[in-house]
Structures are given as C-alpha cells and as structure tokens.
Amino acid sequence: APLDSSINDPFVLSRPDVHDISATIGNDLVGTDHPVLNSAARYFFTNEDDGKGKGKQVRPVMVMLLSRAMMQMGTSDMPHLNNHALKSQRRLAEITEMIHTASLFHDDVIDNADTRRGKPAAHKAFGNKMAILAGDYLLARASICLARLRNVDVVECMSTVIEHLVRGEVLQIKDSRTGVADIEGYLRKNFYKTASLMAYSCKSAALLGAGHGGNVTSEMVEAAYRYGKHIGVSFQLIDDALDFEGSAISLGKPALADLNAGLSTAPVFFAAETHGDELIPAMVRKFKGEGDIDLALNCIQDAGGVIRTKELAAIHAELAIDAVVKALEPSPYRDSLVHLACRVVVRSR
Ligand code: FPP
Ligand code: MG
Ligand code: MG
Secondary structure (H helix, E strand, O other): OOOOOOOHHHHOHHHHHHHHHHHHHHHHHOOOOOOHHHHOOOOOOOOOOOOOOOOOOHHHHHHHHHHHHHHHHOOOHHHHHHHHHHHHHHHHHEEEHHHHHHOOOOOHEEEOOOOOOEEHHHHHHHOOOHHHHHHHHHHOOOOOOHOOOHHHHHHHHHHHHHHHHHHHHHHHHHHHHHOOOOOOHHHHHHHHHHHHHHHHHHHHHHHHHHOOOOOOHHHHHHHHHHHHHHHHHHHHHHHHHHHHHHHHHOOOOOHHHHHHHOOOOOOHHHHHHHHHHHHHHHOOOOOOOOOOOHHHHHHHHHHHHHHHHHHHHHHHHHHHHHHHHHHHHOOOOHHHHHHHHHHHHHOOO
C-alpha cells in the first residue's frame, strides 16, 4: 500500500482531518452578531460549490500530516491520548489558516490586488476599512483559540509568526522603496513573510503532540520546524517564479505583479549576477523607466533566472524531506509529507 502514490497523496490522506476546517472556522470560530463584520470575516470560509475561496489549505494539510506522522511513533496503544492531541492539532491547523487569511486581507489592501482565490479580494467586496478590521478580527479570534490550547510554548511560537508577518511586510515595503536588496535580504524577507508561519505551525503541532503525552522528542520538534521552514522558503520561491510564468487565470491573482510593483524577486537577483550593468539601474528605478519591464524579462530569460529559482526551491524541498525522513519513522503520513515537498516545487498555482 505505501507504494501506491494516490494513497500517499498529501491532499487525499489529510482530507478526513482537513475537509471541514474551513466550515469550522466559518461556522464556529469567527461568527459575530454584526452582519457586515460577520460576512467579511467569513468571506474565505464559506464553502461554495465551486471551491472558490478556500485556497489550497497547504498549511492545515502540513500540520495534520505531521501530527499523524508523529503519532505513528509509540502512542498507538493509547488512543485517548491521541484523540486529545489530534483535537488540539486540528484547532492549531484552524488557527494557522485564520492567521494566514488575516494576513491576506491586509496584504491585498497593501498590494491593491483585485482578486484572491478566484474571487474579488476582500477589500474589493467590503472596502478597505472593513477588510482591515475583518483581518484584525480574524487575528483576534485566532488569538483566543490559541490561548484556549493552554500551551504557552505554542502561544509564543504563533505570536512570533504574527510579528514575523508584519516584519516581512515592512521589509518588502522598504525594498520596494529603494528598489534593491540583495538575495540574502530577499531570502530573509521570504522567511518572515511565508516560511515562519509554516515553520512555527509545524513546530507547534509537534509541541502539542509532546504536550499530550505523545512520544515526541526535541529532535522531532526541531525536525518539524525545519520541515515547515524549508517548505515555506521553497513555496515562496515557486510563488515568485510563477509570477513570471503564470497567467491571471491559472494563478487566481494577477501575473507579473511583483515587477509591476517594483519588486525584485529571486529570478531578478539571479539575472542581476550576470546582467547587473543593465538590470541594476532598472531595479533601482523599480522598473518604472520606459522598457524596464521588457528589459528585466529579457535578462531573466537570458540568465535562466526562473529556472535557477526553481532549482533553489528544489534544494529547499530536499532539505525539508531530509528533516522528516531523518527524524520520523516510516509511515504513509511521512511519505505524504515527502510527496508534499515535491508537489510544492512542481505546482502551477
Ligand atoms: C502575501 O505575499 C502576504 C503575506 C504572506 C503576508 C502579509 C502580511 C501582512 C500584510 C502583515 C499583517 C499581518 C497580519 C497577521 C494581519 P504576496 O503579496 O507576495 O503574495 P500574493 O501574491 O499572494 O499577494
Ligand atoms: Mg499580495
Ligand atoms: Mg504582498
């Protein structure tokens, strides 16, 4: 059975744990008696038949698969402990998705994006003020849920994520002011804006497993963190590559958004290594000069910038795989974590 790739498909294997996360958030966790706030906060959590709005739910999938993979180790003879752990890990997955969605409400205002997950962005549907407040409200509800997990280490992890999200966004605004950063600065920013949430939610899943008497060692907690971190870095690199390759229709959001916003991402930095003389001035101008966008696209094409970005993403996916393979016993869940790392690199949306 473990050789059947459909059985170890992360999205299939996590389905029983993840399929109603969106409904639980929308129905139980963020309801309020104020009609406008209610519909804004639940905007991405109402299950429409066409599946629009939910997104890929990669973070809940990771949290639940890791939780199950760690559970394979030593506690299968104690089902009640497992059930307590799983319940809290599922709540963690919901909290993770709420924090992520809150950050997207704010992000789409900052980026002035029209669409998200195949729908109008929240601020297009409700206006900037309501979108910001709905994001704050989601964050507040996520914080209450977090406190109710009664695990201060997990509270610290997830609060750190919120700090990092803000820091990543500020770094990005600063880069877009000056038009340049270096690739190290770019990777640091990517950690804050994307990898931190994945790293700390995975670590928190492990901490909750340990907190409920599971056989979770500090080595496994560290491996969970590294898995999430490297998946996150890989995920953001692919996101930045797709911005050059995808179309608005395939992505569910506008393409070439980064260049148009004046932002240099990995493909640009790779191209600047060999085409710096032409490219760096355009980067400094934030691609606002006549023909700058075409110049950047030509340099990236010539230098294989998108391919090199995907290669770096593949290296990080390997590091993620390495972390779980070394620390966790073999199981279908562990296999599916490996599959997920591969899927991140080959995804097209
Ligand atoms: C998407 O990046 C944005 C993020 C991953 C984080 C945004 C964080 C904030 C706005 C800080 C406020 C945080 C909270 C928790 C309320 P992107 O714009 O590169 O990706 P996109 O193409 O999906 O828009
Ligand atoms: Mg954005
Ligand atoms: Mg943004």
